[in-house]
Amino acid sequence: MARGKQLGRRLARAVAAGWMVMAGAAAAQQEPREGREVSSDLDGDGVAETFTLRLTEENIALLDVTEGDAPVRTFYDVAWSGASPGTLPSLELAPNGSLRILSANESIGRERWRLALTIAYRDGHYRVAGITYDWYDTLDLSAGGTCDVNLLTGSGTVEIGPQRGEITALGGAPRLMDWRAEAGREGAICGLW
Numbered sequence: 432m433a434r435g436k437q438l439g440r441r442l443a444r445a446v447a448a449g450w451m452v453m454a455g456a457a458a459a460q461q462e463p464r465e466g467r468e469v470s471s472d473l474d475g476d477g478v479a480e481t482f483t484l485r486l487t488e489e490n491i492a493l494l495d496v497t498e499g500d501a502p503v504r505t506f507y508d509v510a511w512s513g514a515s516p517g518t519l520p521s522l523e524l525a526p527n528g529s530l531r532i533l534s535a536n537e538s539i540g541r542e543r544w545r546l547a548l549t550i551a552y553r554d555g556h557y558r559v560a561g562i563t564y565d566w567y568d569t570l571d572l573s574a575g576g577t578c579d580v581n582l583l584t585g586s587g588t589v590e591i592g593p594q595r596g597e598i599t600a601l602g603g604a605p606r607l608m609d610w611r612a613e614a615g616r617e618g619a620i621c622g623l624w
Contacts, residue, residue, distance in 0.1 A: 467521045468483045469524050484521065508612050517537035531549055533545070533546070533548075544567075561582055563579045564578045564579075576592065578617070582605070
């Protein structure tokens, strides 16, 4: 009987410890997960802005912009995000100092893609100045291509297999505050669908 009580106590402690671990994990998931951070003086005022990409619990990508210690703005839903490696967005700087917001699906399903949004500061706003979209099929290596569009000028190129063509994107460079990570938006801009 004493042995049964000891076993019961051990089981109760193990269950309690398990609940504490699960509660801690749930609390950690409620906090936004930090992404990458880069700095550049996009607005040209001589002070570099810091751009921080954060993911919410729902995997919505937020871009925080700060200058020094002062918050400038938070942009909502700037990139698609999955929850596994190969699907998480990130930030980088282009050689000219422009910001690039990168998103991709390089791990799920057969249709893989990468999208880079180039962000510039024009006419008092952060704008999506360009997009580069690459896609490929892991089972059909001939099905894939690339699209590169400068939204400031409206000119771009699309390559699908061996074919290459020039395209014109209408509508100009949208303000980043108006951009949403909508499925298929890059394909529409590239004239793919």
